[in-house]
Amino acid sequence: MGANVLTKYIGEEGASCTLSCAVAVCCPFDIKVSSDAINQSNLLNNYVFQPAVMRTLMRAIKRAEHLTADPTWALDMTRINGAKRLWELEEELMVKISGYKNLAEYYERSGCVAYVDDISIPFLAINSLDDRITPPQGIPVAKFMVNPSIALALVPHGGHLGFLTGFPPRIWFIKPIEQFVEAIIIR
Template sequence: MPDFLSPGSLGLAVLGLGGYYACKRYIESCRIKVVTSDAKTSAVIRQTDNEGIVTLRDILYTKCLSLTDPETAFMVPTVYLGTGLLQTIFATMRVRLRDHTSDISYERELLTMEDGATVSLDWYPGIRAQENAADSTRPIALVMSGVGGSSQEHHIRATVKSLAESTLGFIVVVVNHRGTAKTPITSPRPYDSGLTEDFRTAVLHVHKQNPSSKLVGIGFSMGANILTKYLGEEATGCMLSCAVSVCCPFDISVSSAAMNESNLLNNYVFQPAVMSTLKRAIKRAQHLKLDPSIKIDDERVKNAKRLWELEDEFLVKISGYKDLKEYYAKSSSANFVDEIDIPYLAINSLDDRITPPRGIPMDKFLNNPNIALALVPHGGHLGFLTGFPPRIWFIRPIEEFISAIV
C-alpha cells in the first residue's frame, strides 16, 4: 500500500480536512450583518446620480466595503480573544496603552456650559492651527467616550490618530464629559447617560469657530447613547453631516440590568473602574453647594457598590428625575432614533455583555432610511480586536463611512 494511503496518512488528511471546514465555518460565523431600510429615500446626500436617488444603502454597499463586501466583511477575533468576555477584558486592560497607532498628545480648550459646568475639548492635532485658518474646510470629528472614559483611552486615541492621518485629514476634538479627564468641576451636576446639553454646546461652539468645516459625530458606549439621543432631538436641524456610534446602549434599562449583574466582568472589571471614577468626581465636587431641597444620603453614596445605587441616590435626585425608571426612559436613545435625519451608522456586537443586543431597536433600523446598524458577532464591549498583534477593527468602517459622506 502506498504511504499516502496508509491509515496514519488518511487519518491526518481527514483531520486536516475537518479542521479546514471548521475554520471556514467559524470565519463565516464572523460575517458582519447590516440592517437598514430598503426605502428609496434617504438623507445621505439628498441628490440623484445617473441611476436615480443615492440612498444610505447605496453608500454602505459601494463605499463601506469592510461592512458589506462578501469577500472581506468579517470581524474575525484575535485567536486568543474569541469571546465577548475576553475581548472586553483585554480592551479594558490596555486602555492606557501607547503604541504607534495611538501615541498622540492633545491641545486643550475649556468650555463653560449654561449651568456653569466646565467641559474640556481635547484637540488633535491642535486648536491653534485651526484658529489661524478660519476659512479652513477640513472636516472636524467630535468624539465622545463612554462612562468613566476620556480622550486618554487607547481606542479613542487610536481612532483620533487614524482619522487625522486619513486621506481627508480630519481635525478631531474629543468632548470630555464634565468632571472627567482632570477637567475643573464647576457645577454640582455630573454627567449622565442622557445629558445632551454639553455635546450640543460643544457642537455649536465648534461650528461657530469653523463655519466652513463639515462636522461629524462619533460616540462610544455611553457617549454613543448621548450622541444618538442628541441626533434625534435635533432632527432636521442637526448641524452634523453624519454620525457613528459604537456599542450604543440604546435602552438604558437593559444595559443597566446587564451592568449590575453579578459576574466576573462586572465584579472585577467594569464596576470597580466606573465606580471609582464616579466617586472621585463626586468627591471633587464637594466644595459646591447643592440646592437644600435635594436630599442626598451621603452614606449611601459613599458605600455604593453598584452603578444603579449611585444613579438612584445621586444622579436621579440631582438631575431632577422622579426615579430610576423615569431616568432610564428619558435617557434611552432608542426613543429618539425615529427622528434622526442625517446619515447614522451604529456598530454593535452580538456578544456584548454590557450593552446586550436585546436593547437594540431593530425594527427602527428597518423603518428609518437615514440609519443603519452593523452587527458584529464577536466584538465584546469596545473590543473588536482582530489580527496579531490585536488591532481595533471598528476604526476602518468609521473612517469609510464618514469619509464617504463628507
C-alpha cells in the same frame, strides 16, 4: 453613555440637526437593558465591570467634593460615598439631579431608543452581539430596518469597545468609521 447622549441628541433634533453625520459605538440604546446587564451579579460584573466603573465614578465624585450641590437635590452623601453598584449612584445622583421621580423614569427618559426613529442625518451604529454592557436585546434592530438614514453594524464579536483584530491586536472599527464619515462629507 456618550453614544447614548449623541444618539438621543440627533434624534431629538430630527431634521433640524446641524451635524452632517454621526457614529455611535456600543450605544446603550435602552438604558434599562444596559443597567440590568451591568448590575447582574456574575463574576465579570462583580469583579471587573462594576469595580472599574465605580472606581472611576467615585474618583470623579471625590474631585468634585469642593463644589456645593444644589440643596433642592437633597443628595444623601453617605449613600453616595458608600455605593457599591452603579444603580445606587444612578438612583441617588442622576435621578435627583435630573429631577426624575425614580430610577425607572430616569431609564425611560434618558435612553435614546425612543429617538432613533427621528434621526434624519446619516448615522452609523456599531454594536456587538457579545457586549455584556450593551446587550443585543436593547438594540432597536427593527428601527434600523425602516429608517433609511441609519445603519447598524451588528457584529458577532467585539465585547464592549473591544473590536480587536490581528496580531498585535488592533481596533478594527476606526477604518470603517473614517470611510463612513469621508463618504458623507466628500459626497
